[in-house]
Amino acid sequence: MAKINHNNYLDIIDAVWTSAKERGIMHINSEEQSFSGEKFTINGRDLINFGTCGYLGLETHPDLIAGSIELTRKFGTQLSMSRAYIRPAYIQELEELMSQIFDGNKVICYTSTSNAHISVIATIIKPDDLIILDQQVHFSVQFPCKNAKLQGTEVKMIRHSNYQMLEEMIRENYNKYSRIWYMADGVYSMHGDLPDTVILKNLLHKYPKLHLYFDDAHGMGWDGKNGAGYIYDRLGVSERIVIISTLAKGFGCVGGTAIFADPEMYRRTDIFGGPLSYSHPLSPANAGAAIASAKIHLSNQIYTYQSELKDLMGYMNQKLQEKNLTNISAPNSPIYFIGSGLNKVTRNFVHRVLQEGIYVNTATFPVVANDKSGLRFTLTRHNTKADIDLLADVMAYHLPKAIEEEGDKIERVYKDFGCSLKNKETASAIEPIKESNLVIEEYRSIHDINAAEWNLMFGNRRNLSHTGMQCMEEIFSNNEKPEENWSFHYLIVRDENAKIVLATFFTGAIYKDDIVAQENVSRQIEEIRKNNPYYLCSKTLAMGSLFCEGDFIYHDLEHPEWRNSVSYMFEFVSKVKKDIDAVVVFFRDFEEDGFLNQMLEDEGYAKIKLPNTNVVSLPKWDTKEELLLLLESKNSIRNIKRYVFRHEDQFDVTIKRTLTNSEAEKHYQLFLNVKEANYAFNFFAYPKKTVKVLSKYSSDWEFMEFRIKGSNELIACVWSFLGKDYYCPLILGLNYEYNESHHLYKQIMYRMVKRGNELGKFQIYLGLTADYEKQKYGAKSTPFYGYLKVDNIYNLDLLSSLSD
Template sequence: MAKINHNNYLDVVDNVWTSAKEKGIMHINSEEQSFNGEKFTIKGRDLINFGTCGYLGLETHPDLIANSMELTKKFGTQLSMSRAYIRPTYIQELEELMSQVFDGNKVICYTSTSNAHISVIATIIKSNDLIILDQQVHFSVQFPCKNMKLQGTEVKMVKHSNYEMLEEMIRENYNKYNRIWYMADGVYSMHGDLPDTVILKKLLDKYPKLHLYFDDAHGMSWDGKNGAGYIYDRLGVNERIVLISTLAKGFGCVGGTAIFADSEMYRRTDVFGGPLSYSHPLSPANVGAAIASAKIHLSNDIYTYQSELKELMSYMDGKLKEKNLTNISSPDSPIYFIGSGLNKVTRNFVHRILQEGIYVNTATFPVVPNDKSGLRFTLTRHNTKSDIDLLTDAMAYHLPKAIEEEGDNVERVYTEFGFHLPKNENNLQIEPINNLNLVVEEYTTIQDINATDWDLMFKDRGNISHSGMQAMEEIFSNNDKPEENWSFHYIIIKDKNGKLVLATFFTGAIYKDDIVAQENVSKQIEEIRQNDPYYLCSKTLAMGSLFCEGDFIYLDIEHSEWRKSVNHLFDFVSKVKKDIEATAVIFRDFDEGHVLSQIIEDEGYAKMRMPNTNIIKNPKWETTNDLMALIKSKKKRDNIKQYAIRHLEKFDVKIKNQITDEEAIQYFDLFENVKKNNYAFNFFQYPKKIAKVLSKYDEWEFIEISLKENNHVVAVVYGCIGDDHYCPIIVGLDYNYIETHQIYKQAMFQMVKRGNDLNKKTTYLGLTADFEKQKYLALTVPVWAYLKVDETYNLELIESYSNI
């Protein structure tokens, strides 16, 4: 079977961040000609800085600047050679000072913390080790772990700071591996939350094979003795704890550090630690600043700076509580997250704060769940209490304004983040006014919907006519397996005069979360599903269903109330999602530039690429020679002649409407062959009764392809006949004849021929095998879906299965 275009986690990031860039809240160019840490100049305006991670403000310290200049004068701008050959005196001095900061433990300094992770993980982790990643551990840790999979190291993931899940995973795998590494952040950079070091210490004591690997970049300098950081202050390092920290952020410079208590780990990494040896060392300018910062860390000045920042943190915490803002961050870190809910609300909220002359960050899906995005900011010694007053006043004023302006409910948002909204004159909740011009009808079966009304909208959209929906409901009801039983949810919106404005349907079903993942990823996951069939599966509410593809929504955009009808649609989806306890919602399938695309994104849905769909606008032909004349490409004509037309005499082709029980089983088995061999669009198998049920409905037929020599059925196509279209939905194949008789290519030819013989305007050839279908003049149409999930863990775990 041919390959398809796959959705990729980074594609989702690209879509979300591109949207934020277009809104002017990310990838902003600043214009200041000098920087003292206090303000950015953006579009000619000075904005108070609440966005940088130089927590102690050391990047502007005169000692760091002076020593950076001095070493540059002495040693030039770089030493262009690997430290495997020469380690210059200034790097020796820096590493000795950093060793003192960390109580004499061995330290290696890198050009960045990311390079430190690449170097250390590749050096100390073995193929018989197990890596367990915290869900929110920094990407710079996750990235080199993908490389470790290539050497055979097992990599797993636990939900963020879920220590029960961590311990269960340790127990399950304890006798399988030599060492088990839990990798986490010391301070998480998005929500500013902290790991529970007390629990982790108990786990270390309980499980001798357990090792801890921390990225404490955001904990460095502002906390602990000598500013050695949050984790070092509470756990230190030993033979089973490795710490990666930074010369950047609170330390005030550029670079990363690896701290070892195990002499052999240090020796191996120092001798050849990947980029430590094959890339440039830190420049004299960076080292000069770092040496000056290290000396500050070894003096009493560090405690003065820490105290000043923590006084500001305490003041900020009090103001956030006073303003009843949705702060979900730890009061013990200088990173703050104010929950605002939907992406569109967050964009509005952040934009409003920027307009007030205050620079803050945004945090959106997929870093956080769709409905739980928010405003992120940091606190540094550059800030003042007056700055804090301005920021908290602005957030308290603009958060409810942004929520209401984007059509959300303030109380809902506060509840979503675990806060109570007291009722007073400043935040009275205005109940939505019912739209008397629209009538909303909701149904759970097509039987209750007028067939004429439904077919007026959907009869020529694949297999979702009124009768087609009856067949679908019958197939996916009253089955033994939960994944084979779907719930159906219809919404029809009319104006007060009975004119149709909007209609669509959703199905509730168990989805495989890797439905559009890369095939090699799904194959790995399917191996686990042999023993755990619902691994990485979610109850999903999806527009349309997994037994159809196409345009599932009727919307009269000429109607004056169409936008209000869309608001009713979102309310309907929210209610049904809650009723069926779904954790994911998907809107599909939309062409690029659809009128609803931006509206759906604004509701917090992430845009993701689906497999292309293929459509033939049937040109009428009588003979195969006529068909060949329509195809301009000689290469395509020759391919069809060689692999399809040349074999025609080998087959008997029959069109059947009524089939026997034996044929129904045979047809299902042929389809099951395809399903088992194709992970391109990964979903649960259909119920075995599907062919028998479809044979009861007049618009369904089966193209049976058998060998003339022995009447053996080698292929079958399940097709739905509409008024103006033909829609082959399912193909079944005997894989013993794939190569010898080219039966897939024969089935493709017969599908196209059948649409032509029926004299239909359009044949819908569906997903996958784009190249094969394009030979027959099919138009390949890019299709998009929009996803919203309650929790990003499954998506991140699926992404972790992919290798580089």
């Protein structure tokens, strides 16, 4: 079976960030000719800087600038050679000063914190170790862990700061590994929250195999003795604790650091350490600035700077509380997050703040959950209390305005972020008011919907006819396994004259979260599911169902209230999601330029690539020669002649409209063969009664059976829906023992096209996957996209960590 194109995690980031860039809130070009740390010049305007991580403002300190210039004059702009050959005097001086900051522990300096992680993880982690990642640990830690997997190191992930889950994972794996490494951030870069060092101390004491690995880049400088950082101040380093910190951010320079108490870890890393040896050392300019910063950190000046910043932090916390903003960040870090919810609200909110002359950051999916995006800003010594007053006033004014303008409700936003809305009058005043005469109809079964009316909308959309939906409801009801029982939710929106403006349906079901993941990821997960069948599965509310594909929404785009009808659909989805306790919402099967695409993105849904759909639309042909004349590819023609026509007479192919119970059993087993072998589109197998139910609806369905001539053994089958003008082979099953010897799959593909032609159908829907085989018969492969919204991104992060 041919592979399909899978959605890539980077594709989601690309789509979300490109949209933000187009709206002028990310990837912004600044224009200032000099930088004091206080303001950026953007589009000819000076914006107050609440976006950088130079918490102590040391990047503009005269001592750092002088140190950078002095070393550049002495040593030039670079030393172009590996540290394995020569370690220049200024690097030796810097590492000795950094060692003093960390109480004499060994320190290695790198060109970046990311390089430090790549170097250290590759050197100190062994194949018989276990890595446990915190869900929100910085990507610069997660990336080298993927390489560690290639060495054979097991990598797992826990939900963010879930120490109960961490301890359970330690206990479960304690006797399997020599060492267990928990990797986390000292200060998390999105919400500014901090790990519980008391719990971690207790776990270290309780489990001697446990080791801690911290990225404390955001804690350096502004906290701790000598500005050594949040983690070092509370845990220090030991033979079981390694800290990676930074020469950037609060330290004021460029570069990364690794701090070791274990002499052997230090020695091994120092002697090679990957990029430590095969890339350039810090430039004299960077080293000179870092030396000057280290000297400040070793002086009493550092405590003055820390005190000044913490005074500003206290003032900021006070103002945010006074303004009753959706602040979900920790009060004791200089990183702040103001929740605004949907992507469209966040884009509006951030744009408004930028227009007021204040630079802030945008935080959106997939870094945070779809409905939990927001405005992120940082506080530095460059800011003043007057700046803080202005920012707090601006955010308090524009947050409700942005929510109102984008049609959301302020109560919902505050509730979603666990915040209390004090000013009820303001809240009710800004609720969006919809002037609409639309009538909303909700149904739980197709039996309650007029068949003629439904068929006018969906009767010619594959197996979505009224009887097609009856069949589907019967298959996925009253089954033993929870994943085989779906709830059906129909929505019809009419105008005051009873004219339908919008109609669609959704199903509630248990989905495998890896449904469109890479096949190797699904294979890993399926091994775990042998003992834990619902591992990485989520209750999902999905447009359409997993027993059909295509266009699941009828919409009258000429109607003046069509946009209101879509708003009602989103409200319907929110209500049903809550009613069935779903944690994922999935709109699916949209083409590139679908009318709903932008509206879905504005509602916070992330666009993902789905398998292509394949449709054959050939004119009527009567002979094999006529078929070949319709095909454009010479390679396809040669392939069909060699592997299909040459073997055609080896098969007996029969068509049936009904099956006996015994025949249905054989069909189902062949379907399971395909289901269990193909992870390209990974979902739970259909109920065992599926074929029997299809057989009841003989006016809609037919069954194609394949046997070797002279044999009674059923080796392949196809279950096909018969539309008025189209033929829709939906499910196939086969015995793989005959696939290579008899080119069985290729024969099935030809027979499906041939059957559609015999029935005089204008289109043959060949479904998902195996694009190449289907294109041989002139199938047009159309890219499909889905739109995803999740309550918690842990499962997505875990899937990403499992990919190679």
